[in-house]
Structure formats: C-alpha cells, structure tokens
Amino acid sequence: MKKIIKTIKTNKGSYYIIEDELNNKSFKKQIKNGILNEIEGYNFIKYYYNVPKLLEYNIVDKEITYEFNDDLFYNTMHQGLFGDSPFNQNKIINVLTSNFRNFKFQNENISKNSIFFLRRISNISEYLTQSDKDFEKDIIYNGENLGTFKNCVKTIIYSLTQNNIVPFIISQGDPTDLNISINGTITDFETAGDNSLINEIAIFLGCYLVNCYYYYIKYMNSPHKQYTETLEKYKNLVRCDFIETEKSLEINFSKLLPDKVKNFILAYLKQVKDLEIINSGFKLGPYVAMRMITPVDITNVSDKSDRYLLFALTALFTKKYVTLADIIKFIRGI
Ligand SMILES: Nc1ncnc2c1ncn2[C@@H]1O[C@H](COP(=O)(O)OP(=O)(O)O)[C@@H](O)[C@H]1O
C-alpha cells in the first residue's frame, strides 16, 4: 500500500510525497499545464545533469513521479543560502553554468525559457492600461530621476520585442534556489532544453536578488510559500525608505542582500563575464527587470515599501544598470 505522507498545493498544481510499504519514497508532481514540457525537458537534459530517476508518468492525469531525493526537498540552495546547509559554491556554479561554453546564436523567441519573457509581455502591458497614480510618478533614486514605472514597462517591452538574436545554451531553464540541491542535483524540467542565456541569467538574478527570500514567499502561492522562516529572518534587510509627493516617489535603500548570497551572485556573474559570450553592450537589465516584476503581480504587492522597492529595482535595471558590467557594479554596491 502506498500512502501520501505530505501534500503541497500551489497555483500550478499539487505535489505529493508518497511512501510504500518498504518505506521507499517517491515525489509526485501533478500540474495543470506543462506536463508534456516537463517530460520532454527531463528526457532532454537527463544526460547533462544529476537528476532524480523518473519512475512513471500519466499524460491524461497530468502527473509525473520521480524518485524522492532528500536533498531536493530538505537541502535545496534555499537552505544553503538562507539557512545553514553547507555547500560548495564553485561546484554549484559549475553545475549552473556547465553548458554555457557550448553556445550558438538563435532567435530568442524559440527558446524554452522565453515563456517567462516574451509570453509574459501581455501581463506587464496590463500596467500600462491601469490608472494607478503610483505608476505615473517619477521614480527618484538617490536624487536621480529615473522616470515613471509606466515608462520603464514601455522600455522593457521595447527591449524584449526587438527580435533579438542571442546565445543559446542547454540548461534546466529555471535556475531558482528550489530547483537545485546543495549537492548539485537538479529538478523541475518544464523549461529544460535549448534556452536563451540572456533569459537564464535574468531568471537567476531576479530570483536571488530579492524574489526568492522575500517577494515569492510573501506574495505568491508557489513552493516558496513554505519558507516563512526565511521571510522573518530577512524582512528587515529588504526595506526601503520613501517619500511620496503628488508627482514623485523618492526611494532609497542601501543593503538588500545577505553577504553569502551576494558572493554567490557575484561568483556566478564573474563566470558568465569570463566566458565573454555576451556582447558587452547588450542590454541585459530590462530582462532582469522583467523577471523582477513577473511572476509577482505588482497590484498584489500591498505594502508600500515593498511596492516601491520593486519600482526602484525595475527603474534601476531599465535605466541605470543595463549592461552585465553595470549590473555587477550595482550588486557589488548593495
Ligand atoms: N524528486 C524530488 N524529490 C524530492 N523533492 C523534490 C523532487 N522534485 C522536486 N522536489 C521539491 O518540490 C519542489 C517543487 O517541485 P518543482 O518540480 O520545482 O515544482 P514547480 O514547477 O512548481 O517549481 C522543488 O522545489 C523541490 O524542493
């Protein structure tokens, strides 16, 4: 007899830890959309990474079962970076960037991970039609006027719809802290395959810069939701001061990142920079900004300090820290 010993429900679907009479555990993922992508992605990248064994799947019931991997559940990079689980930084970065050397240029609209970018433009276009007064105010960061949030959204849409030819690499495609264990095992294969390196880096940054230990936990119904302890621990770090006027939002923040995370991000970006794949003038910032404001829906970000911090980051990556070198400079400073 198999029994379910834990259930997690998110907006995307349900996840079950199942145990049989011999105490063997398995992990069942049942999702509303994307089961075929998950199976295809798994079969594509299983040769490139350490992955849990796929035990069975059922396309009609939209479910897939893997061998349970303790580290993928209890010792992800979330516990590594925001908790006390020890990990080897070089090893993890090598896993995340292992296939970056073998790149080829292609049109970004055919990448698997464009689902988070081109296919979410309609989400951010919504902001342009909303009559929220905050969206029309000038964002002033450290005395510098970076324009309005609506203007940033326009810049993001413009940058992402240029029919960009970008380097493609083979990757898991969603390199978040919950998709890799401290031992370098990878999970979550919906976007695995041929991916845009630009998107890959933007997903990485959007996640580790602020989303995965703050916004995802506080404002989303995703697997991050269970990490309320992390939110408690870091909530004072992710704060910004602001002064609102009729026409402007003056926003200031100094520190944003725990040192361990900052070092991790900088080491990853150094690796990317050393490979010299991305043209030094390429406007990476708008992609990071895009990933920062989706999938978190700004209209749900109720706390003003949280909302304005997202505005400031969006504006900074759209208008001020745009190239890879700029972004590295920004991260060094926070
Ligand atoms: N084979 C597995 N064994 C143990 N835990 C797993 C396994 N696969 C995934 N998990 C855990 O479940 C979480 C959600 O699974 P994931 O496939 O990443 O779903 P989602 O697409 O919603 O992000 C992961 O972040 C990971 O912690």
Ligand SMILES: [Mg+2]
């Ligand atoms: Mg995941």
